Amino acid sequence: MLTTRVIPCLDIKNGRVVKGIRFANLRDAGDPVEQAVRYEREGADELVMLDVSATIEGASTALDVVSAVREQLSIPLSVGGGVRDTQHALNLLKAGADKVGINSAAVRNPNLITELASEVGSQCVVLSIDAASRIGSDGWEVVTHAGTFRTGIDAVEWAQSAEVIGAGEILLTSFDQDGTRSGYDTALLREIRKITSLPTIASGGADGAQHMVDAIRAGADAVLAASIFHDQRTTPNELKLKLAQSGIEVRKP
Numbered sequence: 670m671l672t673t674r675v676i677p678c679l680d681i682k683n684g685r686v687v688k689g690i691r692f693a694n695l696r697d698a699g700d701p702v703e704q705a706v707r708y709e710r711e712g713a714d715e716l717v718m719l720d721v722s723a724t725i726e727g728a729s730t731a732l733d734v735v736s737a738v739r740e741q742l743s744i745p746l747s748v749g750g751g752v753r754d755t756q757h758a759l760n761l762l763k764a765g766a767d768k769v770g771i772n773s774a775a776v777r778n779p780n781l782i783t784e785l786a787s788e789v790g791s792q793c794v795v796l797s798i799d800a801a802s803r804i805g806s807d808g809w810e811v812v813t814h815a816g817t818f819r820t821g822i823d824a825v826e827w828a829q830s831a832e833v834i835g836a837g838e839i840l841l842t843s844f845d846q847d848g849t850r851s852g853y854d855t856a857l858l859r860e861i862r863k864i865t866s867l868p869t870i871a872s873g874g875a876d877g878a879q880h881m882v883d884a885i886r887a888g889a890d891a892v893l894a895a896s897i898f899h900d901q902r903t904t905p906n907e908l909k910l911k912l913a914q915s916g917i918e919v920r921k922p
Contacts, residue, residue: 672918674714674891675881675905676870677898679704680721681750684734686899687721699899705738708898712906712922713744717840717870717893719770719797720750721815732764739765749797749840755784762789770840772797773813776820776827779834786835796836800824800857801844809857816844824857829864839869840893846874848896853880855887862888877903878911885917 679686679701686699705716718738720731735748748761749770758769775781775796786794799816800809809824828839841861843854853871861869871889875881881892897903906922913919 671890672714672920673885673889673912674870675712675908675912675919676715676717676891676893677704677708677713677905678717678719678872678893678895679738680719680895681731681734682721684731701734702737702741704899706741708905709742709744711904712909714905714920715745715747715891716742717747717749717770719748732760735761735764735766747795747840749795755781755788758785759788762793768793768795768838770795770797772799775831776811776813776822779830782831783835786837791835791837794836795838795840796828796831797840797842798824798828799842799844800854809854809860812844816847825860825864828861828867832865832867836867839865839867840872841869841889843873847872849874850876850896852876853884853887853889853892855883858884858887858889878908878915881908881912882915882917885912 681701686701686704708716739746745767746765747768747770748766752758752769752771753774761769771781782794799812801812803810811820811822811824811827812818813820843857846854851874853874858871868890870891870893871884872893875894875897884892909919909922
């Protein structure tokens with residue numbers, strides 16, 4: 670049986686870790702290298718690093734930050750934020766990323782998923798989906814540019830399409846829940862799980878082990894969190910012990 674992964678997330682802006690609510694009101698949360706080293710020491714299974722300013726400000730994810738983190742990190746590293754084309758993604762992989770997350774660029778050009786998968790393999794291609802509840806109707810739609818642009822694309826259908834054209838994993842972030850510490854959007858997770866077999870990382874809203882248990886039982890293969898780790902309210906190892914007590918298979922601390 671595959672173990673459930675516990676993944677800290679580093680949102681990066683101008684070379685620093687930041688955290689906010691629904692991608693806004695960002696506050697400084699430390700140095701990315703120091704955070705990465707601490708999280709690995711405390712039992713993280715993987716690390717996700719996202720440049721939250723890249724798409725909005727037209728900047729590229731800082732390759733030197735990726736390289737600096739990789740020099741100190743031995744666990745898998747997934748990097749995203751502002752990835753615009755295949756060459757940019759390849760540069761991130763050369764800098765030390767194990768997987769590359771694509772979001773806005775894939776919405777604009779779905780062929781990017783296929784092109785990148787053919788270059789490096791689907792296992793290196795993570796589709797980042799930021800999903801928000803539809804205004805005035807049921808379901809969820811894809812949002813981009815840190816949640817400021819509503820695409821009108823159905824998030825569940827987009828996940829299904831992405832699997833067909835080459836994505837190897839989904840990073841599913843609930844825009845509504847992000848930073849609220851009120852729990853993951855389990856209804857969204859269940860709908861995604863119905864239509865895709867891709868490994869799915871739940872993101873947005875975690876405040877503790879019970880929220881993670883809920884997400885895993887809704888279909889998540891991995892659980893991602895930021896605030897609870899940045900604020901040193903818990904550690905990946907502490908959470909994994911609690912997950913194991915709930916009958917969930919995890920990599921032992």
